[in-house]
Amino acid sequence: MRFYKYHALGNDYLVINPEDLSSQLTSEQIQIICHRNFGIGSDGILLGPLPSTQAQFGLRIFNPDGSEAEKSGNGLRIFSRYLWDTGLVSAAPFSIETLGGVVQSVIQDGGKIVQVEMGTVSFWSDDIPVVGDRREVIKEQINVGDVTFTFCAATIGNPHCVISLTEVDAAIAKKYGSILETHPFFPNRTNVQFMQVLNRHTIKIEIWERGAGYTLASGSSSSAAAAVAHTLGLCDSPITVQMPGGEILIQINDDFKISMTGSVTKVAQGELSAELSDFTPLHP
Numbered sequence: 317m318r319f320y321k322y323h324a325l326g327n328d329y330l331v332i333n334p335e336d337l338s339s340q341l342t343s344e345q346i347q348i349i350c351h352r353n354f355g356i357g358s359d360g361i362l363l364g365p366l367p368s369t370q371a372q373f374g375l376r377i378f379n380p381d382g383s384e385a386e387k388s389g390n391g392l393r394i395f396s397r398y399l400w401d402t403g404l405v406s407a408a409p410f411s412i413e414t415l416g417g418v419v420q421s422v423i424q425d426g427g428k429i430v431q432v433e434m435g436t437v438s439f440w441s442d443d444i445p446v447v448g449d450r451r452e453v454i455k456e457q458i459n460v461g462d463v464t465f466t467f468c469a470a471t472i473g474n475p476h477c478v479i480s481l482t483e484v485d486a487a488i489a490k491k492y493g494s495i496l497e498t499h500p501f502f503p504n505r506t507n508v509q510f511m512q513v514l515n516r517h518t519i520k521i522e523i524w525e526r527g528a529g530y531t532l533a534s535g536s537s538s539s540a541a542a543a544v545a546h547t548l549g550l551c552d553s554p555i556t557v558q559m560p561g562g563e564i565l566i567q568i569n570d571d572f573k574i575s576m577t578g579s580v581t582k583v584a585q586g587e588l589s590a591e592l593s594d595f596t597p598l599h600p
């Protein structure tokens with residue numbers, strides 16, 4: 317089974333073309349392939365191109381825990397670059413259908429930069445989803461052990477919990493991320509961002525991803541956090557999102573449509589060994 321490995325600001329993905337699969341990928345296979353020791357190692361798998369009646373290409377996005385995500389901003393930039401590298405697209409904009417909706421991509425700088433129209437951010441509880449009466453989830457309280465955070469929730473196709481603090485670091489994301497990811501407020505779990513506003517056009521985020529854990533960058537997290545900073549009146553578009561792996565530029569229009577621009581780097585391509593899925597680690 318062939319794979320193509322790319323990273324987007326250190327958020328790495330494997331592209332697997334369904335033509336190279338003899339059978340459906342199982343959750344166990346996804347977990348092994350993504351495992352940093354027993355497999356190739358990756359923050360997820362991009363399965364495509366798939367047929368689509370809504371867009372030129374279809375894409376399915378899987379997290380390392382085997383769960384399927386509705387959208388991935390870095391994943392969409394990487395898949396767009398894969399389509400460019402394999403000659404399936406040119407410089408003209410093209411559309412990709414995901415579980416979280418159809419996006420438009422444009423390749424820039426020979427594939428090193430990709431711009432994706434990510435869709436529209438919603439803060440409505442029934443879109444995200446968040447439990448409770450239908451409302452926009454803005455500046456609500458959430459208890460995590462003996463700590464109470466004020467949070468906003470948003471969706472750009474996948475769910476996000478954004479917590480704005482005066483200072484953020486990796487430690488706080490790693491300490492509280494997994495508890496917030498699986499908090500009962502979020503029926504489908506959630507991605508988590510701890511956000512520090514640096515100025516009216518710059519934020520810094522630390523990320524805990526649903527189904528992946530701590531990651532160095534996230535495109536959908538950047539979109540959600542920037543939209544929250546904007547709706548709280550703390551930032552104006554365009555917003556540069558600083559993350560441990562690098563920066564993404566987010567543009568937000570008056571209807572909260574998001575445009576995301578960021579880099580993609582090709583790492584490797586190769587063949588997965590048949591032994592890979594034969595080996596079941598004792599303690600994965």
Ligand SMILES: N[C@H](CCC[C@H](N)C(=O)O)C(=O)O
Pocket residue numbers: 327359379384385386387388389390391474475507525526527528533534535536537
């Ligand atoms: N873990 C996310 C999907 C990947 C998001 C992130 N890698 C991005 O670039 O948007 C979820 O389950 O919604």
